[in-house]
Amino acid sequence: MKFLATSTTATTTTTTTTTTTTTTTTTTTTTTTTTTTTTTTTTTTTACDICTTNYSWNRTGIIVADTSSNPISDPRCVYFQGSDTIYLCGHQVGYIEKWVVNAASRTVVTSNTVDHTDYVSFDKYGTMYSNNHASDFVQSFVSNSLSGTIIAGSGSSISGSLNHPTGTAVNENLTLYIADRDNDRIVKLDKNATSIVTVINTNGVISKPSALLLKSSSSDQIYISDEGGQGVYLWTFGATNPNKTLTSVNCNSTLDKPRGIKLDTDGNLYVADQDNKRVVMFCVNSTEGNVILSFNDKPMDIALDPSRNLYVLLDNGILYKHQLL
Numbered sequence: 001m002k003f004l005a006t007s008t009t010a011t012t013t014t015t016t017t018t019t020t021t022t023t024t025t026t027t028t029t030t031t032t033t034t035t036t037t038t039t040t041t042t043t044t045t046t047a048c049d050i051c052t053t054n055y056s057w058n059r060t061g062i063i064v065a066d067t068s069s070n071p072i073s074d075p076r077c078v079y080f081q082g083s084d085t086i087y088l089c090g091h092q093v094g095y096i097e098k099w100v101v102n103a104a105s106r107t108v109v110t111s112n113t114v115d116h117t118d119y120v121s122f123d124k125y126g127t128m129y130s131n132n133h134a135s136d137f138v139q140s141f142v143s144n145s146l147s148g149t150i151i152a153g154s155g156s157s158i159s160g161s162l163n164h165p166t167g168t169a170v171n172e173n174l175t176l177y178i179a180d181r182d183n184d185r186i187v188k189l190d191k192n193a194t195s196i197v198t199v200i201n202t203n204g205v206i207s208k209p210s211a212l213l214l215k216s217s218s219s220d221q222i223y224i225s226d227e228g229g230q231g232v233y234l235w236t237f238g239a240t241n242p243n244k245t246l247t248s249v250n251c252n253s254t255l256d257k258p259r260g261i262k263l264d265t266d267g268n269l270y271v272a273d274q275d276n277k278r279v280v281m282f283c284v285n286s287t288e289g290n291v292i293l294s295f296n297d298k299p300m301d302i303a304l305d306p307s308r309n310l311y312v313l314l315d316n317g318i319l320y321k322h323q324l325l
Contacts, residue, residue, distance in 0.1 A: 051282070051288065057292060063320060064099070072089075072090045073091075075089075075090050076119070078301045078312075086319075088319065090317075091118075093117075097109065131167070133181070166179040166181050166227075176188065179224065186224065207229040211301075221243065246271075248289065258280075262304050268281055272300060272302045279292055279310070309324050
């Protein structure tokens, strides 16, 4: 889909006429000086590419996960795992909850040791990873275990410190990637490693690294949302600069403090555009976003189920399901 963006520049020079009259007893002389004006108008029209998609979602969401009567306190994350299970976290709730689709209520799945959590992620064996940005560590929970183990940062046996860790991501080889926000970097912890290793220095390009999302489970590229800025970045491990910067939306606006990000099976990227109160979709290989949902409250995180229905967790603690049409 192409939108036309037009800009016009006009330059005007004012006409000035000066008349001088001199009178004597015998002679009258009149001198007139005229300056000619020129007006130039330049119009520039450029094409703005917004991806064309065959997908659309019901703009009226359905409240799910018992969040109408029991909203998430200070909500932060939603994660769709498997075919029917959603995990939810709040900033200082102290635990993580799950909701099985069509269940009447949520259940607590961790002990009361999960605090200041921003996101959760899972590996292929079902182990869950969560951050604690106040205490500067990341912990893991083996499937169906209430108790977590600190695996990186303060309190772990791993060499290397973290400073306000946020998002995590895990690849097929069980390498864990961590957004080390206040150190302006992304680090990795390989399986059985004894220290964390820096794989990306953001060098101030990203203000507050937030969510992480691998381009694929075997990729050496990762998406990073900037909760303190106006973009989402695709970055190759070890590179000095990002491969792609995603910030422009509908040719006339930008992202503003984006948080949660998700990919569908086609490679399209979905962004919780927090301060603009909307969800934006970037089609695969496109750098121009398309607004697909708008809200009265801020979206904190998003999730997709296998049928591509979109779940949006708002800052009022309500989780909405938007059906794919």
